[in-house]
Amino acid sequence: xxVLTQPPSVSVAPGQTARITCGGNNIGTKSVHWYQQKPGxxxxxxxxxxxxxxxxxxxxxxxxxxxxxxxxxxxxxxxGDEADYxxxxxxxxxxxxxxxxxxxxxxx
Amino acid sequence: xxxxxxxxxxxxxxxxxxxLSCAASGFIFSSYSMNWVRQAPGKGLEWVSYISSSSxxxxxxxxxxxxxxxxxxxxxxxxxxxxxxxxxxxTAVYYCASLFSGWYSEYWGQGTxxxxxx
Numbered sequence: 001x002x003v004l005t006q007p008p009s010v011s012v013a014p015g016q017t018a019r020i021t022c023g024g025n026n027i028g029t030k031s032v033h034w035y036q037q038k039p040g041x042x043x044x045x046x047x048x049x050x051x052x053x054x055x056x057x058x059x060x061x062x063x064x065x066x067x068x069x070x071x072x073x074x075x076x077x078x079x080g081d082e083a084d085y086x087x088x089x090x091x092x093x094x095x096x097x098x099x100x101x102x103x104x105x106x107x108x
Numbered sequence: 109x110x111x112x113x114x115x116x117x118x119x120x121x122x123x124x125x126x127x128l129s130c131a132a133s134g135f136i137f138s139s140y141s142m143n144w145v146r147q148a149p150g151k152g153l154e155w156v157s158y159i160s161s162s163s164x165x166x167x168x169x170x171x172x173x174x175x176x177x178x179x180x181x182x183x184x185x186x187x188x189x190x191x192x193x194x195x196x197x198x199t200a201v202y203y204c205a206s207l208f209s210g211w212y213s214e215y216w217g218q219g220t221x222x223x224x225x226x
Binding site: 095 | 155211214
C-alpha cells in the first residue's frame with residue numbers, strides 16, 4: 001500500500017518560515033491535502049489539491065508538490081501555528097485514503 | 109453552517125460491538141460522500157471507511173475490513189459505522205468527515221471516543 005512519510009517534528013522561531021515535507025513514491029502525480037490539528041480538537045483542512053487554500057486560511061500558508069515530495073510552507077510563523085500537521089492523498093491503486101504519520105510543529 | 113455530530117461511542121469489551129452515528133446539517137447531505145477517520149490516543153490520523161453519496165461505492169481500510177460496516181440514511185442526514193469484533197487496537201476517537209469536492213475532508217465532527225477494554 002501507498003506510504004506517506006513525514007518528519008516527526010519541526011521547530012521554528014516566530015517570524016521564520018516552517019517547511020513540513022511529505023514524501024511518497026511519485027507523489028507529484030497525486031493531489032495532496034494538508035490538515036492542522038491542535039490538541040483536543042478535530043483536524044482542520046489548510047491546503048487541498050497541492051496548493052489551494054480553503055476560505056479563512058491565511059495566504060502565509062502554502063503548499064507545493066513535485067516528484068517525490070510535497071511541502072507545506074508556513075511563512076511568518078506565529079505561536080498559534082503550533083500544532084500537528086498531516087498530509088493526505090487518495091491512492092487509486094488500493095482505493096484507500098492515506099494519511100502521513102504527522103508532524104509536530106513547535107514554535108520556539 | 110455545516111455541522112457534523114458524532115455519537116455512540118463508549119466502553120466496550122474486546123469482541124463486542126458498537127454502532128456510531130454521525131448527524132449532518134447545513135448542507136445537502138444526500139449529494140456528498142463521507143469518511144470515517146480515527147485517531148488512537150497519542151497517535152496520528154487513520155482513515156477507516158468511505159461511502160459515496162448514493163452508497164454505491166464503499167471502501168474500507170485493511171485493518172477494519174470484514175469487521176466494520178459503513179452505511180448511510182440520506183432521509184435522516186446520517187452516516188453510520190457498525191463495528192463488530194472490536195479489538196484493543198480499535199480504541200480511538202472516531203471522526204466523521206465530509207467530502208464535497210475531492211478526496212479531502214472540508215468538515216469534521218468533534219469526534220466520539222471508543223474504548224475497547226476488559
